[in-house]
Amino acid sequence: MIKLHGFTISNYFNMAKMALLEKDIAFEFVNVQPNQEEDHLARSPMGKVPFIETSEGFISETNVIFDYLEDLGKGPSLYPADPFERAKTRELIKEIELYIELPARTCLAEAFFGGSVSDETKEKAKVALKLGIACLKRRGKFAPYVAGDSFTYADIMFAYSLNLARGCAKRVLDMDLLEDFASAESLLALIASRDSAKLIAADQKR
Ligand SMILES: N[C@@H](CCC(=O)N[C@@H](CS)C(=O)NCC(=O)O)C(=O)O
Numbered sequence: 001m002i003k004l005h006g007f008t009i010s011n012y013f014n015m016a017k018m019a020l021l022e023k024d025i026a027f028e029f030v031n032v033q034p035n036q037e038e039d040h041l042a043r044s045p046m047g048k049v050p051f052i053e054t055s056e057g058f059i060s061e062t063n064v065i066f067d068y069l070e071d072l073g074k075g076p077s078l079y080p081a082d083p084f085e086r087a088k089t090r091e092l093i094k095e096i097e098l099y100i101e102l103p104a105r106t107c108l109a110e111a112f113f114g115g116s117v118s119d120e121t122k123e124k125a126k127v128a129l130k131l132g133i134a135c136l137k138r139r140g141k142f143a144p145y146v147a148g149d150s151f152t153y154a155d156i157m158f159a160y161s162l163n164l165a166r167g168c169a170k171r172v173l174d175m176d177l178l179e180d181f182a183s184a185e186s187l188l189a190l191i192a193s194r195d196s197a198k199l200i201a202a203d204q205k206r
Pocket of ligand 1: 010011012013034035046047048049050060061062063
């Protein structure tokens with residue numbers, strides 16, 4: 001059985017967890033914090049979580065975990081069948097991660113962990129997040145899902161990245177990322193109503 005390593009507060013961990021739940025693939029949870037110990041680095045070379053443990057070895061990087069789960073051919077497909085639409089879905093995943101998740105993360109320490117970040121970092125994050133949100137507005141279909149009419153891995157990335165980014169922007173940058181973005185707000189609510197999302201939220205409170 002696949003083992004999913006990570007911790008329940010991690011948004012990336014919850015993306016991998018949601019993919020497993022949505023595909024109805026059985027897994028065992030292994031509670032691990034990111035760290036730089038040799039035994040951890042042997043499993044996850046940047047010391048990050050999540051990573052999964054398979055009978056053949058370890059896989060890290062959340063979008064790669066998505067693709068591995070998809071390639072197992074179990075459960076409902078979370079990519080469109082059409083090659084072009086599939087590529088567009090992967091494009092959205094990458095855009096959300098690179099241009100929303102990562103700039104927001106530069107403010108994570110101040111937003112949630114009692115740290116502080118420089119004014120220069122904040123200014124850069126503001127500029128980058130404005131561009132990232134503009135990109136998502138241009139690219140997202142919200143019909144009602146981010147890549148079209150079916151739920152995909154892009155929705156998983158969207159939900160957990162936007163929630164984190166929104167929190168960082170509000171707490172540190174005094175910015176409302178979803179101002180004038182009602183379609184994104186509605187999609188967050190739609191995804192939060194899925195059984196997988198409810199289970200993940202309940203596990204976070206334990
Ligand atoms: N690119 C990685 C990012 C994963 C990531 O940043 N995970 C966070 C937890 S939410 C982490 O391990 N942070 C610790 C660190 O960066 O050292 C992925 O796609 O899985």
